[in-house]
Amino acid sequence: METFDYLLLGFSTALTGANLVYCLIGVTLGEIIGVLPGLGPVAGTALLLPLTYSLEPVSAIIMLSGIYYGSMYGGTITSVLINTPGESASLITCFDGYPLAKQGRAGAALGIASIGSFIGGIFSILGLALIGPTLANQALKFGPPEFFALVFLGLSLLIGLMGKSLVKGLIGALFGLALSFVGLDISSGVARFAFGNTNLVSGFNFVTLAMGMFGMSELLQNAENKLVSNAENPPKVKGLFPRRDEWIPCLKACGRGSVLGFFLGLIPGTTASISTILSYSLEKKLAKDPSRFGKGALEGVAGPETANNAFCGGALVPLLTLGIPTSPVITILLGAFIMHGVTPGPSLFQNDPKLVWGIIASMFIGNAMLLIMNLPMANLWAKITLVPFRLLFPIIFVIMVVGTYSLNNNMFDVGAMIVFGLIGYFLKKTDFPLAPIILTFVLGELMEKTLIQSLVMFEGNLLLFFKRPISATILVIAIVIITWSVITSLKNKRLNLEDSEI
């Protein structure tokens, strides 16, 4: 009942004229980012952070969350119509979506993808509304050792699962941590690694790093060969619903995708792409005739599309309740929260229910907006792919430069963004995962603070982490993950899940 009251409070916040407009802007921009190949939700969200500087925190987060889940809807359109995923989570949709389009059934594929996305989105938001407050209440009992253990677990899962090599993931994480040390030390007030430069005393800004590593590096990679090429003309979309006999299998696929996506979202280190891959495999295994998959099976579109949207809501649970981001795009959202003076974590549900429930309610509204926008307007969205990259590139570039400059009104941040962009570009070329860098950079301060507080509590005895049941359990899980990851790396049987969500 309490949840219902809070949800009503959330709707009263989300339904104000201004927040409705920001939600609409967010989902529309997200849809555009999703449609544009080569610009993923991480780079897109980082890129659009500057647009929220002057907004109220709740409006800013509503808009940025809209960009995040909106991009999941948009990515489907290009996957189905031109066989090019707008973002990596929609790659699986190409397998059956494009063959369906070739059979003249693009409308049915897009229709079921939109309906599935809506079902997945709503299911995960309900899950978030139900699980979130309970988890946050439990987390209120956590002390610094438990939080340190949680951050450590998140990092081990991310490093353990992502990238082609464990060593590369570890190096990336340590590099991100090193960058987070630059500036004033929170406990002693000592300026670290500033080398006498006044700009470095305040440390690197999160936006500078995110824009450079994700935005700039991606643009540079695209600039290598895309300035002259144009997308092919998308086919016309007719008829937006599946046939009568296809509804039940498709809705079952949506149900399975919702559960799978939501629970995968709760696990640190996973990405929306993983949820789509698993959902597709599951649908293929459960199908009466698996040979249809890859040739135009509608369940092959319904399941993964539902799973990637359910993942978005699931991934917000650890962020809002524990303050721990689970995937790269959620890390950007965490940075946005901090930038706007909001610290996600267990006390957020208690201290700022208007904000947190406002965001949850806005996601219901945003998903409904996306459903309405997607079904009749698929043709229009597909036309965006016709905008030549040679025009898009300078526009994105200038937004990045202006956005970075406006952080502190000096050119130092622009210069730092270029340097991080080049570092990101070379790291991508050598298959270094970028997600651990940004994650440790964002969590570095919390990690150091909680470790120092814990060590003061334990009088320097690290073993006392294992005397507290919660921190001990979490740390043991983290150690098991790292050990498993080391063994699989040594045996060359490592899961090859790149940080493709970028």
Added chain:
Amino acid sequence: MKNLGVYVGYFFLLIGSVLFWESKSMSYYSQYGPGPGMMPLWTSIFLIAFSLVYLLVNSKKDIYQISEVLPKGKGLVNILVSIGSCILFMIVAPYAGFVIGCTLMLFLLLIRGYKWYWSLGLALVITIVVYVIFVILLQVPLPVNDFGW
């Protein structure tokens, strides 16, 4: 050495070494608990260790030939122009103002895909739109010249 991975490994080794050197000058433990040098010191030790592991493994099997992974010809020029135009903006904008600096940067980016007059026109239009959005609508201060733009 034509393996890009080796250079990346040396880069991290350098970062780790600088971190180690600098963190040695900070206090490791104070009377109140861990000092500002503790975390950086351990981070640097691990960074140096893993960079060395990477360099040893990398030189044998993880090969990224520079000639294969880095662009050549037009692709390389595109990247150099992008970086160059951004640096030019950083130099010009504080003196000549945002409008001139941004138009110049955009012109350099657009000229590779459009005729010069189209590039100039588009650069000017995009600059004005960005100026209106950021300065007038979002009230974000941008560098200005003596005329206020």
